[in-house]
Amino acid sequence: MKNEFWKALHCNVTEWMKEAGGILEQSFTDQLDVQYKTSYDDLVTNMDKQIEQFFIQRIHQHYPDHRIISEEGFGDDVTSSEGILWLIDPIDGTMNFVHQRRHFAISVGIYEDGVGRAGFIYDVIADDLYHCIKGQGAFLNQAKLPMLKDVKLNESLFSINATWVNKNRRIDPEIMQPIAKSCRGTRSYGSAAIELAYVASGTLDAYFTMRLAPWDYGAGLILIEEVGGKATRVDGSPIDLLNQNSLLVGKKGLQEEIVQHIKNEVSKGKFIQKAD
Amino acid sequence: MKNEFWKALHCNVTEWMKEAGGILEQSFTDQLDVQYKTSYDDLVTNMDKQIEQFFIQRIHQHYPDHRIISEEGFGDDVTSSEGILWLIDPIDGTMNFVHQRRHFAISVGIYEDGVGRAGFIYDVIADDLYHCIKGQGAFLNQAKLPMLKDVKLNESLFSINATWVNKNRRIDPEIMQPIAKSCRGTRSYGSAAIELAYVASGTLDAYFTMRLAPWDYGAGLILIEEVGGKATRVDGSPIDLLNQNSLLVGKKGLQEEIVQHIKNEVSKGKFIQKAD
Incomplete structure (x- = not known):
């Protein structure tokens, strides 16, 4: 077109x-x-x-x-x-x-x-x-909106709901606990679209969730890509546009650092739900 | 006056x-x-x-x-x-x-x-x-603002930072994990004053934190009392206006239910930091 x-x-x-x-x-x-x-x-x-x-x-x-x-x-x-x-x-x-x-x-x-x-x-x-x-x-x-500049984990605002560091059936809470502790602060707003928009606008540095549907992330991913951010499933695999996915989006280096941490923890045997 | x-x-x-x-x-x-x-x-x-x-x-x-x-x-x-x-x-x-x-x-x-x-x-x-x-x-x-009407825990929006269900030095994370899991949703905004104002206006049903100073909660407590909400330290003891306090504020029955849960857990030997 x-x-x-x-x-x-x-x-x-x-x-x-x-x-x-x-x-x-x-x-x-x-x-x-x-x-x-x-x-x-x-x-x-x-x-x-x-x-x-x-x-x-x-x-x-x-x-x-x-x-x-x-x-x-x-x-x-x-x-x-x-x-x-x-x-x-x-x-x-x-x-x-x-x-x-x-x-x-x-x-x-x-x-x-x-x-x-x-x-x-x-x-x-x-x-x-x-x-x-x-x-x-x-x-x-x-x-x-300016292109996103990278930020260190310990200077980042990270959007993660308490659910994911608490007992739940999708991810071992011990995987994300050290990240939630090492970042400068965690936030949670209860709207994935707003949280994705906040990542695109630099209001948040990263956003993590274990389950979103295409209508939740469809617009947000386009905005985040446009400003140079990165989005994958939480294990670093690509997002499937037609299905439910876990999602980790953020400034590029920060997103990659968190993905690497998750991969390391999973390789040590910690539980994470695979894509549906 | x-x-x-x-x-x-x-x-x-x-x-x-x-x-x-x-x-x-x-x-x-x-x-x-x-x-x-x-x-x-x-x-x-x-x-x-x-x-x-x-x-x-x-x-x-x-x-x-x-x-x-x-x-x-x-x-x-x-x-x-x-x-x-x-x-x-x-x-x-x-x-x-x-x-x-x-x-x-x-x-x-x-x-x-x-x-x-x-x-x-x-x-x-x-x-x-x-x-x-x-x-x-x-x-x-x-x-x-209308007077606050009570709400059940499983229909409540509860403001609690991921910090307090994660490893930290002020409260055993297992104390608040069941509450964070049983409420309808958790939120965290990173401004105690806004979170207290949200409780006063019914935007949130309760707010929990392990450490606030008088300037953080001074205004919020007055607003919450004015609409019939309840505020104590997290163990139910009264707030000391001149010092740091933990804080649990919310709609009256909900606040009392959470305080009772915390007291029960502490009586079973779980750790909670006393007031400074």
């Missing part, structure tokens, strides 16, 4: 993100319908579904030959990354949306034949739109 | 908070002078010192008989909580200020004979001012 195509798409998506954000802010005056999906900490609301439909309708109208993978399952049945593929999370951080009414984001990533071409993450309440077209720089609202 | 006195003080402090916030936002265009205090993760900047002086000058000018305890040590030598005492943190979350240029706050708590009378926490970049005069309700900007 030509530059003009991506430029026009960028305008469209920016407009849709802002409109959808407005709908979400408005919704706080109404009663939310909250349902549980797989477990008591896996929430979905009527607004997740409404915003997903909002995007799907517009994409099908403007780009009828594009395909969509989205969190609430109203998208298409996608089995390959050929052609143009949209990865959409209508509300990333639904628990924050329900409990906090802030710290949630709309995430839209667009891939062409498996290559990230445009990424958008909108932190609605902060009114921060992180966006890029591949090769043209990444932006936070109007401000161009 | 009479109502009128506190009303006028509220106006003064609100004005000073906004002015100081403006100075901090402006400072991002200058080069920060960052120094280390006790360790590589204990930072102070020229701006912490400048904002502290800003408040001390104004307080000494308007209220010459009040005393001040403040983080950078330019306040008074205070050994009792008699009279009117200001607890000031010019930048709470200095690490966030340096690394993130967001997620930091100015915290000002004012006590009369040991009783909290007025609390102010200003999340500068979000432009969120949490404030109260005792007995007149707490506010986030113009919106009155």
